[in-house]
Amino acid sequence: MRVRxxxxxxxxxxxxxxxxxxxxxxxxxxxxxxxxxxxxxSVFLESISSLRIKYLxxxxxxxxxxxxxxxxxxxxxIYSSERPMRYILSFYGLIDLIAILPTYxxxxxxxxxxxxxxxxxxxxxxxxxxxxxxxxxxxxxxxxALQSSMYKITVFITSVVALVTIVxxxxxxxxxxxxxxxxxxVSIYWAIVTITTVGYGDIxxxxxxxxxxxxxxxVIGYGIIAVPTGIVSVEMARATDEARKKCPFCKxxxxxxxxxxxxxxxxRLINEETTG
Numbered sequence: 001m002r003v004r005x006x007x008x009x010x011x012x013x014x015x016x017x018x019x020x021x022x023x024x025x026x027x028x029x030x031x032x033x034x035x036x037x038x039x040x041x042s043v044f045l046e047s048i049s050s051l052r053i054k055y056l057x058x059x060x061x062x063x064x065x066x067x068x069x070x071x072x073x074x075x076x077x078i079y080s081s082e083r084p085m086r087y088i089l090s091f092y093g094l095i096d097l098i099a100i101l102p103t104y105x106x107x108x109x110x111x112x113x114x115x116x117x118x119x120x121x122x123x124x125x126x127x128x129x130x131x132x133x134x135x136x137x138x139x140x141x142x143x144x145a146l147q148s149s150m151y152k153i154t155v156f157i158t159s160v161v162a163l164v165t166i167v168x169x170x171x172x173x174x175x176x177x178x179x180x181x182x183x184x185x186v187s188i189y190w191a192i193v194t195i196t197t198v199g200y201g202d203i204x205x206x207x208x209x210x211x212x213x214x215x216x217x218x219v220i221g222y223g224i225i226a227v228p229t230g231i232v233s234v235e236m237a238r239a240t241d242e243a244r245k246k247c248p249f250c251k252x253x254x255x256x257x258x259x260x261x262x263x264x265x266x267x268r269l270i271n272e273e274t275t276g
Contacts, residue, residue: 014080017073032073039066067103074100145235152231160224164191167217171210179206195221 019025045051046059074096081087088097168188175181180203181190190203194217205211250265261268 010080013076014082017076017080035066035069039063039070042066063103067100070096070100141236141239144239145232148235148239149228149231153228156227156231160195163220164188164195167191167195167213171205171213174207174210174213175205179204179210181205191217194218195224197221197225 015022016024016028042059042062046056046063052059077087077093077096078084087093165188168191169184171190172181172184172187175187181187186203193200193203194214197218205214247265247267247269250267
């Protein structure tokens with residue numbers, strides 16, 4: 001009998017902390033989101049020196065209250081899960097764990113509690129709570145596009161790193177200490193600032209040859225900026241096309257998805273809403 005009651009309690013807790021279809025579940029999630037915002041806000045307030053001096057004890061008490069609440073929530077999620085390790089190792093499970101660790105770590109290392117801003121990732125639950133399936137759909141397209149772009153961007157970044165290393169070394173040889181290029185790492189730093197068109201101006205070449213090399217690097221920088229954008233854009237278009245509804249006859253993409261006829265072959269499409 002006691003085992004049965006515990007099982008019922010576990011299922012009840014699960015429907016509240018994981019579900020958003022019930023009134024209690026939605027209320028729990030909304031309260032959780034508000035608590036996350038208040039917790040992040042307390043960290044922001046503490047970073048303001050005038051408020052920190054005046055209200056530090058109250059802010060610390062509030063932060064510990066928030067941390068205890070999030071700890072209880074984390075324990076309840078583990079307790080109510082049928083497969084606790086699956087939740088612990090999931091994306092939200094890791095975020096929930098990271099969200100409560102900074103305050104406890106601050107007992108050993110001062111200032112670590114500022115890392116509680118990672119709780120902002122927990123706000124991603126708002127898409128599930130508010131049933132924003134369209135945003136989740138678009139988010140999946142973006143995720144697939146970034147995954148497909150990863151290898152190309154990795155090769156691109158590796159090439160850029162090699163380029164700035166070579167140019168930085170050349171600039172160190174050409175300019176030397178007199179122009180502020182005191183070492184190869186400092187010269188590479190200048191090359192990165194230049195190729196990204198940031199241009200801090202803290203170091204600049206003085207010799208004609210150095211200025212010529214800098215000019216070439218600046219021109220290359222404008223072209224380099226467009227490369228990762230183009231890579232991601234192509235993959236975004238491809239992922240969007242793959243995610244679209246396909247015509248069962250010619251396999252062409254159907255747009256808009258509510259269309260009754262295929263714009264490519266002209267055949268009538270089977271609408272799930274009308275057949276269901």
